[in-house]
Amino acid sequence: MEGLTDPIMRDVLTSVGSFDWCVTEFIRVTDSVLPDHVYHSYCPELLTEGKTAAGTPVHVQFLGNNPDMLAANAVRAVELGAPAIDMNFGCPAKTVNRHRGGSVLLDEPEVVHELVKAVRDAVPAHIPVSAKMRLGYLDRNFTLENAHAIEDAGASWVTVHARTKADGYTPPAFWDLLQPIRESLKINVIANGEIWTNADAKQCQRESGCEDLMIGRAAVTTPDITQCIRKNTDEALITWEELIQLQIRFLSGPYKKEINMVGRYKQWLGMMSKHYPEAKVLWDDVKKVKPLIDIVQKLQQHQ
Template sequence: MKLILAPMEGLTDPIMRDVLTHVGSFDWCVTEFIRVTDSVLPEHVYDSYCPELKNNGKTSAGTPVHVQFLGNNPDMLAANAVRAVELGAPAIDLNFGCPAKTVNRHRGGSVLLDEPDVVHLLVKAVRDAVPQHIPVSAKMRLGYLDENHTLENAHAIEDAGASWLTVHARTKADGYTPPAYWEKILPIVEALNINIIANGEIWNTQHAKRCLEQSGCHDLMLGRGAVTTPDLSLCIRQNREDAVLSWQDLLELQIRFLNGPSKTEIGMVGRYKQWLGMMTKAYPEAKLLWDEVKRIKDLNEVIQKLHNFL
């Protein structure tokens, strides 16, 4: 079974990828989407989204990082994919799942699922452009406002030469509201010859088991569950319902996160509070820590609070 850390804008950034792959058990992870419009992006953009390119395309723990693009221009997607590979990307992924209104309004992400011919064109353009040994994959939802084109899109992606397909088991209209319809992935698995990876609402080991059973998939992509519970991948692999990491282990992870590179101090504190807020759903200790740091704006003061708890 392969476990993959999902691309999530504003959440699984380079710092979070470093932390979660440092402790977790992921086969690879995927960058936040890089928006492509009408040009080949400068190198500093790649450095920002995927600094791991300077480490042979891997996190410090040695986990490969695939570069994800979002856009509707086949020529520019292809050219940027070539550039990413030149910079060290081990694989390219294409985003047909983003539900954000701003992205969809500019004809990117899940809105393209109403245009299977365009989906095919974009995947094929990238597949034809990069060397054959570089995998090209795609991530999609079941559809945009409905599921009328689910299989059509899946076939379009396979026929374009994708190595595998990840399916988030909801439409754009479903957003992130539970449940995820894992059973609706099964017809895709049965219809296609490439590997299908299931994604959506996997928060614990029982969810992982049920997702595998209902979807017919062998591999899983973990998203918010892996951020909320950093040892989720370990629990799934070890078939454990109880935690693998202690709260002390998690405090050390949080300190590692806060000591990571950041553009601004206030930005780092904000990102940390976002993560800690998510962890309060899983750990009583996180709620106590949240009460201690929620009003603090100074980065060093937050770090000192964590050392005090540790």
Template structure:
């Protein structure tokens, strides 16, 4: 079974990828989407989104990082893909799943699922441009406002030469509201010769097993659950429903996160509090910690508080 860390804008940035691949068991992860319009982006943009390019395209833990693009200009997508590969990207992924209104309004992401021919042209342009040994893949949803073109889009991606397709088992209209319709991946899997990776509402080992059963897929992409419960991939691989990591292990991860480089300290503090808020849904200890750090504004203050909690905090 392959387990992949999903690209999530504003969430799985380089620092979070470093933390989650340090403790998780991922076969690869995917960058937040890089928006392409009418030019080849400068190298510093690639290094900002994917500093792992300076480390042979891998996180510090050795997990490959695939570079994801979003856009509607085949020529520029192809040119940027070539540059990303020159800089060390081990694979290229195409985004046809983003449901954000601003992205869709500019003909990017899931809105293109109403245009299967465009999907084909974009994937083919990238596939034709990069070396044959570099995999090209795509991520899609079941559709934009409906599922009328689900199979057409899947076939378009395969016919354009993609090595695999990841399918988020909801339409754009469904957003992120449960449930994910895992059973709707079954027809896609049967229709294609390339691999189909299932994505959406996989929060724990039980969800993973049920998704595999309903979708017929063999591989999974894990999104928010990887951030909320960083040991989720270990639980899935070991077929365990109970947590594997102790809270003290998670505090060590949080300190690693806070010691990561970021543009501004306030951004780092905000990102950490976002993560802690997500973990609070699963860990009672995180709720108690939140009350202690929610008013803190300096990274050093938060790290000191974490060190204190690691020494004295009882298991809840």
């Protein structure tokens, strides 16, 4: 979700969705404790008791392979107000994996254990530490070993994307392969992957045996999906007019450069156009428009 679920998107989605919590984009840790301004850039919610404007807690997520530095940065994040720490062992990006981060570490369960334990031992006991993983890197040889490594290291729960890195994001997600993990662990297992609708959510719960779900790309594509899942309906629960207001709210966010704001908005609109016919019409109308004020005018015309 790097470059997608930034603070402005979290503000918009939590204002209309029904999330128990959300997670920052991963913060890459190498060989130093990051300065406070980096934390406030990734997670400005630290300045508001670790919550979005809608009151949704924001967990700070780390990615890296240095146990001492991950632990030290987790301590600093908690000092700044992070309500929980999440660790990323799921990112499939080639650049990340090439630098020994994300899903490539799933070939080394002992390292996964070391990293989670270092963070768990470093932060106060009342602060949850969790981890996100996939079924594996290039294969599923260490699926259960990694899950147990995370549990044995003291994690409060584990979120599992139901594909390997090699599978990428190509359908299907193998929800049924999460059931052995859930049955093997004492901590909670949260299911993730290819959940686009309420029907998908219910099918995932049946096949995986997991009660709790993590929604990623679908929350951006369909902002009311969490409401639909809670109310067990596939009917839209927000109107297009309400979605227009969300888009205007997004465009009023504090981006440093207008071009970045416009680019991010078009990325989001392109994703929504796969679900909303109105978004496809709007996309065709604004895709070549560059000035922010002109895009907002187009939005107002499409209400």
